[in-house]
Each structure stands twice: as structure tokens, then as C-alpha cells.
Amino acid sequence: MQISVPRLRPGRHVFRFQFSPDEYIEVEAGSALDFRSDVQVVATAHKMGMQLFVTTEAQATVAFECARCLEPFVLPVAATAGALYVPEETFDRAESRTHAIESESERVMYYRQGVVDLGEQVIESLALAAPQKPLCLEDCRGICPSCGQNLNEDACDCRPGEEFGRPFRRLLE
Ligand SMILES: [Zn+2]
Numbered sequence: 001m002q003i004s005v006p007r008l009r010p011g012r013h014v015f016r017f018q019f020s021p022d023e024y025i026e027v028e029a030g031s032a033l034d035f036r037s038d039v040q041v042v043a044t045a046h047k048m049g050m051q052l053f054v055t056t057e058a059q060a061t062v063a064f065e066c067a068r069c070l071e072p073f074v075l076p077v078a079a080t081a082g083a084l085y086v087p088e089e090t091f092d093r094a095e096s097r098t099h100a101i102e103s104e105s106e107r108v109m110y111y112r113q114g115v116v117d118l119g120e121q122v123i124e125s126l127a128l129a130a131p132q133k134p135l136c137l138e139d140c141r142g143i144c145p146s147c148g149q150n151l152n153e154d155a156c157d158c159r160p161g162e163e164f165g166r167p168f169r170r171l172l173e
């Protein structure tokens with residue numbers, strides 16, 4: 001998922017990529033996600049001089065474990081992100097300060113040898129967009145705290161409230 005900057009004309013360009021997340025296994029955020037599909041990306045790049053501002057819209061299917069019932073399930077995850085890519089070769093400290101001021105809200109990344117690789121931007125955006133507490137169903141009933149029965153599959157004979165009655169009573173006192 002690379003863009004060769006020197007060959008690109010100034011202005012706006014749209015790229016479509018499809019790639020295997022395995023290629024970016026070294027991206028730390030990527031290892032947090034259990035990908036079950038390729039990643040599809042639409043990248044819009046604006047070239048200004050040797051700088052490239054790239055926004056990405058990415059989506060992929062990811063496997064999760066339900067936070068309530070612990071069953072595995074898959075979910076499509078979509079994410080957008082933007083970053084300004086600056087050539088590392090021409091980068092000096094004075095310039096870096098200018099960028100920091102100009103782009104407080106936007107991320108600045110450095111690229112080498114004329115090649116911008118969008119893998120990190122895309123994988124990290126997906127990791128951020130993934131649910132913190134994934135649920136297999138919005139109203140997943142979870143597992144019974146007494147007997148461990150998956151309550152989505154079947155009811156159990158435990159009396160509801162038995163486990164949670166005491167802490168509530170304490171709050172009411
Ligand atoms: Zn569940």
C-alpha cells in the first residue's frame with residue numbers, strides 16, 4: 001500500500017488498495033486485531049511540493065470475543081484517518097517546528113526514498129475504531145454468573161438477582 005511521491009503530479013489523487021494485514025504484522029496496533037479479511041482502502045492524496053496529505057477510508061472484517069458471553073464473532077470495522085507525509089531527507093528541525101504549529105490537529109509522518117507507505121496509518125485507524133467492549137448482539141444476555149450458561153442459547157435454573165442482590169441492598173442502606 002505504497003504511493004511513489006516523485007512520480008505523482010501536484011494536486012489531488014484517489015487510490016484504491018486492497019492488502020493483506022499480514023504484511024503489516026510489525027505495526028503494533030495491528031497485532032491487537034484479529035483480521036479475517038483483507039483491508040480495503042480508499043486513499044485521497046493531496047500533493048504539495050514533496051509533501052503529501054493523505055486521508056484514508058479503510059474497512060476490514062475483524063474477529064472479536066464478546067465482552068459479555070465470551071463467544072467469538074466477526075464484525076466489519078471501518079475507519080478514517082489523515083496524516084501529512086514529509087520527506088525525511090529534507091527534514092530539519094526548523095521545518096519540524098513549523099509543521100508542529102501548522103498542523104496541531106493533524107499527524108505528521110516521515111517517508112523515505114520517495115515512498116509513502118499507508119499501512120501504519122490504516123492499521124492504527126482500524127485499531128482505534130474497533131469497539132473496546134465488543135458485543136456479539138446489542139442485547140447479548142451474557143453468561144450466568146452462577147452456572148456459566150450462555151443465556152443467549154438457553155435459560156438456566158438459577159434465580160435472577162440472587163448474585164447481585166446483596167451489593168444492591170448495601171447501596172440502598
Ligand atoms: Zn455475547
Ligand SMILES: [Zn+2]
Pocket residue numbers: 144145146147148149156157158
Ligand atoms: Zn445459571
